[in-house]
Amino acid sequence: MRRLALCLLTFAVLSGCDDMTTQPKQKVYTPLVAPAKTPSDTVQFEQKPVAPPPVTLALLERGQERFRIYCTPCHSELGDGHGMIVQRGFPPPPSYHIDRLRAAPVEHFYDVITHGYGAMYSYANRVQPADRWAIAAYIRALQLSQHASIADVPADQRGKMQ
C-alpha cells in the first residue's frame, strides 16, 4: 500500500516535467538562416512560366479574389487608381480605363505583375504565374465593365435593362 502511494506520488510530481520541448527540429524562422541566393540560370520553385489558361468564370473569380488582396490597396476595386495607400500619399497609378491600357495586350498586365513597373514593385514572389493570368484576365474584365454599351448585352436580356 505504501509503495503504491509512493509510486502514485512520484508520477504526480513527474507529470509536471516537460522535457519533450527540446527535440530539435528545423523550423522556418530560425534566425541563423542566411539570405538564400538563387543560383544563376535556374527558375525558382513555382516561378516556372505557364501558358495563359482559357478564360472561364472560375478563372475570373480567382482573379477577382487575388486582385482584391494584392492590387486594390493602390489601384482600388474599380481600377481607377485611388486606393487607400494612394490616399495616404503613394504616387497615384494610372487608371486601368485609359485608352493606352485598354489597348494593351493581356501579356502586359502579366509582365507588370512579374517585373513591376516604375514605382510599383514586382509581385512575382507573392503572385504565382497561374494567378498572374487570372488577375490579368480580371483586369480585362474590369476594363470592359466600365466601357460596356447596350450592344454588349445579349439580345434576349436587353429588355430587362432598358
Add this chain to the structure above:
Amino acid sequence: MAAIFRPSANLAAKLILLGTAGAFLALIAWWWGFPRTNYVRNVRWTVDQPVPFSHQHHVAGLGIDCRFCHTSVEVASNAGLPPTYTCMTCHSQIWTNAALLAPVRDSLANDKPIVWHRINNLPEYVYFNHSIHIAKGVGCSSCHGAVDRLPLMSKQASFTMGFCTSCHSNPGPNLRPQSEIFNTEWHRTADTPSPAALMKLYHIPDRNLTDCSICHR
C-alpha cells in the same frame, strides 16, 4: 519525570503534519499548473521587435488583407512572415524618412533579413498546419484573436493542448463561411449556416480529431 510536551502539543503536531501534507499537495499543483498559466505562456504580452509594426494600423486602418503579407497561409503549413521587400512595396514611397522604418530600409540595402521575434511558438513535438484550417473554415481570429485591434502583436490564446483539443473535439460551432476566414471581427449571427451544415459543407470527416497522432506525429 514531567511530561516534555503539554497536551496541546498534540494539536500542534497534527496541524504541522497536516500543513506539511497540504504544502506538498500545493507544491505539486503549482508544479503542474503554473507552467500552464497565461502568465507563463506570455498571453497578451508584447515582444520587443526590430520595428514596432502595427496590425491595427495596417489591417484595420488601411484594409490590407492578411495574405498581402502572410502569403503562404492558404497553401503551406507556415503562414510566413513578410520579407523586407513586401514592406518596401509601400515604404519605398511612404514614410521614407521615418526613423521607425530605418531597420527596414537598411535591411533592403544590405540584403539582410529583419529578424522578427516569434510570438506564437508551439513546442517542437507538435505538428501544426495552417492550410488545412483555412481550407476547412477555421478563421484566423479563432486562434489569433482580433489582430486588427493590436497596435503591437501579442499571443491571444494559451496554445496549450487543451486549447487545440477543445475545438478538435467539436469543431462545428467554430467554423465559418469561406468568405469570412480573414475577417477578424467575425461572429456567429442568425444567418450563419448551422454548425452541422458547415461540417457537411467542408466535408469534415466523422472521425476522431483528438487522436494523438494527428498532432504528435
